[in-house]
Amino acid sequence: MHGRSNRMRIAVLFALPVVVLLTTYALGQPPAEPKTFTTASSEIRYLGSAYCSLCHTQPQPQLKNSLQHVWLNEFTTWSKTDKHSLAFKNLKEERGLAMARRLGKDVLKAETGCLGCHSASVAEVMRSSTDKNQGDAFNRADGVSCENCHGPGEKWLGEHASSWWRTKSPAHKAELGMNDLRSPSIQAEKCLSCHIGNSDEKKVVTHAMYAAGHPPLPSIEVATYGDQIPRHWRTLQEKRDDGKNNPDYDPKAVENHLAYEGDQLERSKLAVVSAAIALKTSMALLAKESNSSAAKPNHEDVPGLGWPDYARFDCTSCHHELERPSWRQDRGFTSAPGRPPVVRWPSxxxxxxxxxLATDDPKAKLLLEEMKAHEAAIDDATRAKPFGRSEDMGAAAAKYAAWADGLAKKLETSKFDGKLVTAILQRLVQEASETDLDYDAARHVGWTIWAFRSDLGKNLKNGEEVDRILVRISSELRLQLPTGRDQSIEKQLSDALRTMGEYKPTAFREDLKSLAPLLAP
Ligand code: HEC
Ligand code: HEC
Ligand code: HEC
Ligand code: HEC
Ligand code: HEC
Structure with missing residues (x-):
């Protein structure tokens, strides 16, 4: 978190433009729209959340028009309730320090590999130390702050505060460095670069880090995780609902600029698109770290990582009690008996x-065949020798990642209405009730069911009975994260690990079997 001194520094260094901006705002006159833009986003600087705090701490009544669109208290939500604002601080708390000791490394040094996910991207931090013009308010101690998700602010800070900014295309905003988080795939890509990993961005949790004490990165469904941040924004539907009680609401001003159709079930769409992006992200991580010709290894610069890294395999395949009867023996083995399968809970x-997609166009069924072929290629490469034949795994994973990216793009432009979501909810429950899912995949399915269910609201028949079963599933799989800054991941870790260790697919399947008839058409 930034301190008062930081605010003072900005006040001195950048007072003029911001005061001009704030003053024009107070007078209700947005600055004139600039006409030309020529920027390459790679050169745009990060400013620091202290900037954002100037206007995004508390809503000003004179910004009535803007309040239809944004809450303007986002900084307060982030700094008071969002764990992301603790991400850097936690490196220096008990678990972070214990990890440092076991790794024999300084976790605050860029080369140890923690900062990419717990602060600004390492590349940015490095640039800032060589670039004398780096915004002075930029502060690593902010942890995961506004610009980590929204993009570096230098080029858009000034004009974005005008209501005409909303009318600009996502491509235009992106050119100036602002990420189009309204797009489900771009949003998911952002979150998952840290919550799964991205070796190009130097964000990788290695097995060495896990063994030193890093909490296992759980599976993630982006709509639910967004809720549990908790959200500092409204969905389009929520903005519309608010608008019903607001005489000033101007649907044109709020909705007209949107490149994404509003009359859809947004959270359901995000859940499904983010699953495709999660698959892409896991496979890209695998591909980048393997010695294939399709993807040159770049793990030399990821500290401590040698292929094959255990962290790319399913943790519980190695870390579990031996027992009898054994659900793993009953399930069968995807690669070969006794060889750990690669992480693929998103599939x-x-x-x-x-x-x-096949409900819109029967030809899309072919995609299912393609997907099976990709899965088989990964399995064959994993089976070939202990921990897999690296070259083949890399090549297969790179192809699968590209395929999953294509799937996400197709899903992003297709429509998710109530009828469709009702049908795929039923399908999901039916199919999952017939499959032995591992713990991470089961939670992913659980969160996805919740996202669909909450979007359907009163339109879901047997709602109350459905919810009773969902509450049970939620507690069995710990679907409720320790939301908020005051509920630490660290403190709940022993419980979380116990649930993970004791998980058996049978209970989840039974729950789903009792759910299925309630959802039948
Ligand atoms: C000078 C005041 C001011 C500052 C400083 C400021 N904002 Fe804003 N911001 C606003 C206002 C006002 C709006 C709403 C504009 C509108 O009416 O659409 C806004 C809108 C936004 C939006 C929505 C944009 C869109 O395209 O829909 C985002 C995201 C945002 N701000 C993030 C940030 C971040 C991150 C920072 C810090 C780097 C920041 N803001 C700094 C005033 C400010
Ligand atoms: C790929 C991104 C990534 C990297 C690299 C990474 N982390 Fe994390 N870390 C996360 C995420 C995501 C979580 C939250 C996990 C969860 O939701 O349970 C987390 C959680 C933690 C926590 C628990 C925080 C709490 O609230 O109790 C600690 C401590 C931690 N990380 C330390 C480290 C250290 C030290 C390093 C470097 C050796 C590191 N991390 C590297 C992504 C990362
Ligand atoms: C962990 C990622 C993350 C962080 C950190 C973050 N945001 Fe956001 N923010 C989002 C997402 C995702 C959305 C939803 C985008 C959408 O649907 O329009 C959003 C939406 C917003 C919006 C409303 C835009 C709209 O179209 O409704 C504003 C304003 C905003 N954020 C400002 C901030 C500010 C200021 C900070 C820092 C104090 C911040 N955000 C930190 C991810 C983040
Ligand atoms: C720059 C890396 C980064 C990005 C981008 C990011 N996160 Fe995180 N996230 C983290 C880290 C690190 C933590 C753990 C923070 C801590 O407790 O120290 C975390 C924690 C969380 C938690 C709390 C988890 C728990 O078990 O309590 C949620 C929820 C979450 N993130 C959701 C999101 C969503 C949704 C997005 C995208 C809109 C996102 N994150 C983007 C790094 C990131
Ligand atoms: C291929 C098998 C394998 C896989 C897959 C694997 N590990 Fe390990 N893990 C090991 C071995 C071997 C050790 C060293 C055990 C020892 O020192 O007693 C270990 C040690 C650990 C330890 C420290 C020792 C302990 O029991 O507390 C943790 C924590 C850990 N692994 C977490 C994970 C996580 C999280 C994942 C998944 C991301 C994972 N491991 C995947 C084999 C594996």
Whole structure:
């Protein structure tokens, strides 16, 4: 978190433009729209959340028009309730320090590999130390702050505060460095670069880090995780609902600029698109770290990482009790008996995305065949020798990642209405009730069911009975994250690990079997 001294520094260094901006705002006159733009986003600087705090701390009544669109208290939500604002601080708390000791490394040094996910991207931090013009308010201690998700602010800070900014295309905003988080795939790509990993951005949790004490990165469904940040924004539907009680609401001003159709179930769409992006992200991570010719290894600069890194395989395949009867023996083995399979919890829900597309166009069924072929290629490469034949795994994973990216793009431009979501919810429950899912995949399915269910609201028949079963599933799989800054991941870790260790697919399947008839058409 930034301190008062930081605010003072900005006040001195950047007072003029911001005061001009704030003053024009107070007078209700947005600055004139600039006409030309020529910027390459790679050169845009990060400013620091202290800037954003100037206007995004507390809503000003004179910004009535803007309040239809944004809450203007986002900084307060982030700094008071969002764990992301603790991400850097936590490196220096008990668990972070214990990890540092076990790794024998300074976790605050860029080369140790923690900062990419717990602060600004390492590349940015490095640029800032060589670039004398770096915005002075930029502060690593902000942790994961506004610009980590929204993009570096230098080029858009001034004009974005005008209501005409909303009318600009996502491409225009992106050119100036602002990420189009309204796009489900771009949003998911952002979150998952840290919540799964991205070696190009130097964001990788290695097995060495896990063994030193990093909490296992759980599976993630972006709509639910967004809720649990908790959200500092409204969905389009929520903005519209608010507008019903607001005489000033101007649907044109709020909705007209949107490149994404509003009359859809947004969270359901985000859940399915983000599954495809999660599959892409996991496979890209695998591809980048393997010695294939399709993807040159770049792990030399990721500290401590040698192929094959255990962290790319399913944790519980190695870390579990031996027991009898054994559900793993009953389930069978995807690669070969006794060889750990690679991480691929996203594929079950991603396959649902393919089925969604096939409801629009029967030809899309072919995609399912393609997906099966990609899965088989990964399995063959993993089976070939212990921990897989690296070259083949890399090549297969790179192809699968490209395919999943294509799937996400198709899903992003297809429509998710109530009828469709009702149908795929039923499908998901039915298919998952017939499959032995591992813990991460089961949670991913659980969160996705919740996202669909909450979007359907009163339109779901048997709603109350459905919810009773969902509450049970939620507690069995710990679907409720320790939301908020005051509920630490660290403190709940032993419980979380116990649930993970004791998980058996049978209970989840039974729950889903009792859910299925309630959803039948
Ligand atoms: C000078 C005041 C001011 C500052 C400083 C400021 N904002 Fe804003 N911001 C606004 C206002 C006002 C709006 C709403 C504009 C409108 O009416 O559409 C806004 C809108 C936004 C939006 C929505 C944009 C869109 O395209 O729909 C985002 C995201 C945002 N701000 C993020 C940030 C971040 C991140 C920072 C810090 C780097 C920041 N803002 C700094 C005043 C400010
Ligand atoms: C790929 C991104 C990534 C990297 C690299 C990474 N982390 Fe994390 N870290 C996360 C995420 C995401 C979480 C939250 C996990 C969850 O939701 O349970 C987390 C959680 C933590 C926590 C628990 C925080 C709490 O609230 O109790 C600690 C401590 C931690 N990381 C330390 C480190 C250290 C030290 C390093 C470097 C050795 C590191 N991390 C590297 C992404 C990363
Ligand atoms: C972990 C990622 C993340 C962080 C950190 C973050 N945001 Fe956001 N923010 C989002 C997402 C995702 C949205 C939803 C985008 C959408 O649907 O329009 C959003 C929406 C917003 C909006 C409303 C835009 C709209 O179209 O409704 C504003 C304003 C905003 N953020 C400002 C901020 C500010 C200021 C900070 C820092 C104090 C911040 N955000 C930190 C991810 C983040
Ligand atoms: C720059 C890396 C980064 C990005 C981008 C990012 N996160 Fe995180 N996220 C983290 C880290 C690190 C933590 C753990 C923070 C801590 O407790 O120290 C975390 C924690 C969380 C938590 C709390 C998890 C728990 O178990 O309580 C949620 C929820 C979350 N993130 C959701 C999101 C969503 C949704 C997005 C995208 C809109 C996103 N994150 C983007 C790094 C990131
Ligand atoms: C291929 C098998 C394998 C996979 C897959 C694997 N590990 Fe490990 N793990 C090991 C071995 C071997 C050790 C060293 C055990 C020892 O020192 O006693 C270890 C040690 C650990 C330790 C420290 C020792 C302990 O029991 O507390 C943790 C924590 C850990 N792994 C977490 C993970 C996580 C999280 C994942 C998944 C992201 C994972 N491991 C995947 C084999 C594996």
């Amino acid at each position: 079950f829900v991603a396959a649902l995305g393919v089925e969604k």
